[in-house]
Amino acid sequence: MNLGFPFLLADKNETFWFPAQASTFAKEVDFFYWAVLWICIFFFVLVVGLMITFVVKYRRRPGYQGSSLAEHNNFVEILWTVIPTIIAIWIFARGASGYLDMVTPPAETLDINVTARKWSWTFQYPNGAISTQLHVPNNKAIKLNMRSEDVLHCLFVPAFRCKNDVVPGRVHYLWFQPIKEGVFDIFCAEYCGERHSEMLSKVTVHDVAGYEAWVADAAKPPTEPVAWGRWLYERQGCMGCHSTEPDKRIVGPSFAKSFGTTQKVLTGNQAGDEVINEAYIRESILNPSAKKRVGFESASQMQSFQGKLDEKQLNAIVEFIKSLRDGAPPAGTQ
Numbered sequence: 001m002n003l004g005f006p007f008l009l010a011d012k013n014e015t016f017w018f019p020a021q022a023s024t025f026a027k028e029v030d031f032f033y034w035a036v037l038w039i040c041i042f043f044f045v046l047v048v049g050l051m052i053t054f055v056v057k058y059r060r061r062p063g064y065q066g067s068s069l070a071e072h073n074n075f076v077e078i079l080w081t082v083i084p085t086i087i088a089i090w091i092f093a094r095g096a097s098g099y100l101d102m103v104t105p106p107a108e109t110l111d112i113n114v115t116a117r118k119w120s121w122t123f124q125y126p127n128g129a130i131s132t133q134l135h136v137p138n139n140k141a142i143k144l145n146m147r148s149e150d151v152l153h154c155l156f157v158p159a160f161r162c163k164n165d166v167v168p169g170r171v172h173y174l175w176f177q178p179i180k181e182g183v184f185d186i187f188c189a190e191y192c193g194e195r196h197s198e199m200l201s202k203v204t205v206h207d208v209a210g211y212e213a214w215v216a217d218a219a220k221p222p223t224e225p226v227a228w229g230r231w232l233y234e235r236q237g238c239m240g241c242h243s244t245e246p247d248k249r250i251v252g253p254s255f256a257k258s259f260g261t262t263q264k265v266l267t268g269n270q271a272g273d274e275v276i277n278e279a280y281i282r283e284s285i286l287n288p289s290a291k292k293r294v295g296f297e298s299a300s301q302m303q304s305f306q307g308k309l310d311e312k313q314l315n316a317i318v319e320f321i322k323s324l325r326d327g328a329p330p331a332g333t334q
Helices: 026-057 074-103 208-218 225-235 278-286 311-323
Strands: 110-117 120-124 134-137 142-148 153-157 162-166 172-176 182-188 201-206 262-267 270-275
Touching (some): 134 208, 142 153, 201 208
16 A cells, blocks of 8 residues: 655655565554554544534434433444454454564574664674674574663664664664665664764665675774774764864864864863873773863763773774864875
């Protein structure tokens, strides 16, 4: 059933209400949605139609004397009890069946670890590759092992008709099997703070050969320090809070034109001048609350990267931030 306006849509499988069906869940979810919608429409029209009919038929008018006795009809009462009960049982049974399918992954899946943080997603693949966008092979069952580093998030892929909460302190699972190659939107569907609406990503569905080629290449970080630093900046969630454009504030201060400058910082309750050098950057990564820049006191607290980055990775990030001292990274690192 397509109640949309296909001539307005780029993908003819889309409708006005839904994106194209891109997973094995989508057909069942759409059918169930339309079934419940038409049941609601039918009974709304029936009840409101009868109500209007009775209001007109039994309205007060000169010369008409209505009966004060309550009339009773066993057949009608049985009818309006049994039929809605059967419908409610069907809705429950069909809904439970679909839900159990969504929460019971098959025995063989491609497992991908997902980390949610304010305000970005990170996806880690079996070979160690890390990306800020999800890449999966077509017609393969995918299982996402999801955890949050801070607050409640929710991974939602409308084209796959699947979503699940990501709760801090727990590992939550989400599985799906794509059936359509292409690029689809990922949203956070739980309010998680001031930049919740920008916690966006994409899922790219490749053919099997395309996925294997991509994941093999993604596992190889750049060897040049500045390029490696940018690679980490994108994959460790830094870009969700820190811009690389001069004077552009996302949540924390911009990295552009910051290295070598002197800034006001708060150490405890004491304000003082601090040079933004290698030592300050390292301390800010490992202990973000030690020296906060003045003007950013009310910004959401950055998570510590202590134990998450080794010395070489820390040095690469420092080199990347240093490369932005003139406002943009050197050519070849973007």
